[in-house]
Amino acid sequence: METQPLSPIAGRYRVEAHQPVDGAGGGLPAFAVTNLEHGREKLIAIQMLRRLPARAGAIAALGRPIDHLMHPVAHGAAPGPDGHVENFILCPAPPGPSLARAPHTWSEAALLDLLLRPAAQVLHALHDIGLTHRAIRPDNVFAAAPGQKITLGCAWASPPASLQPALFEPPGVAMCVASGRGEGCFADDIYALGALMVTLAAGASPLAGLDDATIIRRKLELGSYAALLGDHRLPPALADLARGMLAEDPEHRPGAALLMDPVAARTRRVAARPARRAQRRFRFGDPPPADDIARIHDPNAGTISDARQLAYELATHPLPGLAALRDGSVGSWLRRGLGDSGLAARIDEAMRPQGGDAEDTQTASLALLRVVAVLDPLAPVAWEGIAILPDGIGPALAAALDIDRTTIGKLERLIAAEAISAWGQAREDRCDAGLLRIAARQLRAVQRQRGAGGAGLNDxxxxxxxxxxxxxxxxxxxxxxxxxxxxxxxxxxxxxxxxxxxxxxxxxxxxxxxxxxxxxxxxxxxxxxxxxxxxxxxxxxxxxxxxxxxxxxxxxxxxxxxxxxxxxxxxxxxxxxxxxxxxxxxxxxxxxxxxxxxxxxxxxxxxDPTSRAADRNEARQAEAALRRIDADLAQLRTGSQERAMFSVQLGQEVAAGIGLALLAAVLTVQALS
Amino acid sequence: MARSKAASASPISARSATDFAPPRSLLWLQGLLCGGLVTLAMPTALLLAVLFGPAVVAAVLDRQPGRPIARCVALVSLSAITGPITLLWAGGQTMAAALVLATDPDAVGWAWGAAAAGWLLAELLPVGVRILVEVASRSRATALAAARKRLEVEWGFSPAANPNPK
Known part of the structure; x- marks a missing residue:
């Protein structure tokens, strides 16, 4: 392999791949940068992982710096630490270590002045240009020192929220495959900021260290605020803010502009109707073993008390879920246990096959998708046991390419079935179903484009x-x-x-x-x-x-x-x-x-068409000549007997001719003499 | 049935010699002519019987279709006995003259020698022609093989499976 000389990024930045900057990349490798034009700005280079494509739209849209944000300055190729050429995104260096590296309990005033206000300013600026951050977590938020305002880290070098722990994402997003969470909505940033604020206020979250499924179940069971805080109590002002920021419904969370004034934000209280809960918990499928890790953490793991939990369990356990839907146990529990006959009727409607065979796998998957969307309109697209948001399909495909054929297969079937269109139709009040239908058809058109690769190289x-x-x-x-x-x-x-x-x-x-x-x-x-x-x-x-x-x-x-x-x-x-x-x-x-x-x-x-046509014509003539020659040679090989008979006949005729000529000559001579 | 099959496989060789025998009516006509000749021209018949005897023998012995050997022997013999016959007819066609001529060693020698020459001619010419035809075939096969080799070299065709014709 030849190495090609690479010009500096943006003509003046050289990535020092031998000088890593630990912890500055928010989970991605970061390296020092040398400015060849001796600029005073201190930058770091964050390496983009090959299977986690960067956010091209966000990088293009962020044309100007934003205070307290590690905005993209430039990006380009440079030799990585292993000598291979890698893609780097250059950002201002963080002012200090990440909050994960300098843990301490934050006071209410510090949270409001040093965390909430600057973060809200950044989010407000981002949301103004239609961007989300989706990477607000302790290891991607930096502060020069205790008492200094925070800076939000780089969120552009990987798919949105792909490195976010489930702790800092709403349960409906956290259940998605990591790379398939999509750009999300502004309220998702507010949720992550609220989760970060609660975590810093409490010192540590009671959910820390739990696996993603347990965290999601706990949030669905208790609500995000209660699950994140546990037994800890926050000051009233902070508690009101956090409760609003961690509201289950994104529409109930305050906007970034409102959060810049925490006092005003506190007064904005949206009373969400509490979810209907069943007295009798429900479970479908085989019960987990007694030593199951989820059951150790939570005795109620796998049991269901409301519609959102039911949606989550159906989405993550599609086969037993479908069986429970078909045998009527789910409908029965919804009517008698949860007391929601209307929801049960909508589930029955969603289960009816729409233009397909009820036993067909695709039809069943679409029915389950509709059921999950009806049960929990905040849930993502649930397909064959994975969950994904429509704009996360691309990054999810990229992350699984060549290494996870199972997920690739599921995603291909999802696109072929235009599942995101069905998902949009099942929750029309939450999204633009028409746009999703167009997107689904576009995806399917790209998938069915068979021009590339002919017969053998199509992928x-x-x-x-x-x-x-x-x-x-x-x-x-x-x-x-x-x-x-x-x-x-x-x-x-x-x-x-x-x-x-x-x-x-x-x-x-x-x-x-x-x-x-x-x-x-x-x-x-x-x-x-x-x-x-x-x-x-x-x-x-x-x-x-x-x-x-x-x-x-x-x-x-x-x-x-x-x-x-x-x-x-x-x-x-x-x-x-x-x-x-x-x-x-x-x-x-x-x-x-x-x-x-x-x-x-x-x-x-x-x-060259003329020469090739002439060559082809001559080749045809040569082949014809060859056939003639072969036929003649075969005739010569096999015609010995015929030649012998011909020779005898000809010889005898010639002999007779000679005799006749002799007789004629003699008679002529005698007649003349 | 068997005969028809054999005939279709090799139409000339499979036909029996009797197929080429003159029709019975022609045989009668020949007998009548011979009888007439003996009755009306006894000396000529005697001389012909002596000088043309080898041709008659050849006609009897030659069982090939069309009797090519007998035909050649007859034609050459006829050219040899034309002289004695002319002499006989010029001398008044008497029995004495016929006996003199029939016992003349020169006349008999020429006539029988001519018959032998006719037989040799009929036997040797097919062999000579076959040699010539085989030489021509070999020459053509060599030319065709050379042309094929040239095409193989020019166009990359695969070599012939059996390039040497017999």
């Missing part, structure tokens, strides 16, 4: 992942060690890695999917011609055509190394010509063109 999941994540680098082993975010980066990376290619082709399923996603259908015809094998000439021609068009449109630099490698290793190209002397002549000509490094002239040479 719907990879194509979707690249399409939905503009900052997801190409994960092909052919470009290992390089950061290929754009099509312009592809050819230089292939050129640098060519000596390590195991196969005799520079294109694999990942490259196909990446090109299909990034080229926006401009190269579909080339991709459709790519075949799984490189043995045939047309497949080799398709590869060359794809490379030529990528070079022409996206990356005009000559790539002589890759071109020569292709000419030397992809022997099938020569097979486009039938006549041997033309093949030899072609080899000389294409090698000369490859040394220049431009694929376009190589393609023109290969595709």
């Amino acid at each position: 719907d999941a990879a194509r979707l992942a690249y399409r939905l994540n503009p900052m997801l680098p190409c994960a092909s082993p052919l470009v290992a060690g390089h950061l290929v975010l754009r099509l312009a980066d592809l050819l230089p990376a292939l050129n640098a890695n060519r000596s390590g290619f195991a196969a005799s082709r520079p294109i694999d399923a990942h490259v196909c999917a990446f090109v299909a996603a990034r080229a926006e259908r401009r190269l579909d015809s080339d991709l459709a011609a790519i075949t799984a094998t490189d043995a045939d000439a047309e497949g080799a021609l398709a590869q060359l055509s794809l490379l030529a068009h990528i070079q022409a449109i996206f990356s005009p630099q000559p790539q002589p190394g890759l071109a020569l490698w292709l000419v030397e290793r992809s022997l099938a190209l020569g097979q486009l010509w039938r006549r041997r002397d033309r093949q030899a002549q072609f080899a000389v000509q294409i090698r000369a063109l490859a040394e220049i490094g431009l694929f376009g002239p190589m393609l023109a040479l290969v595709e």
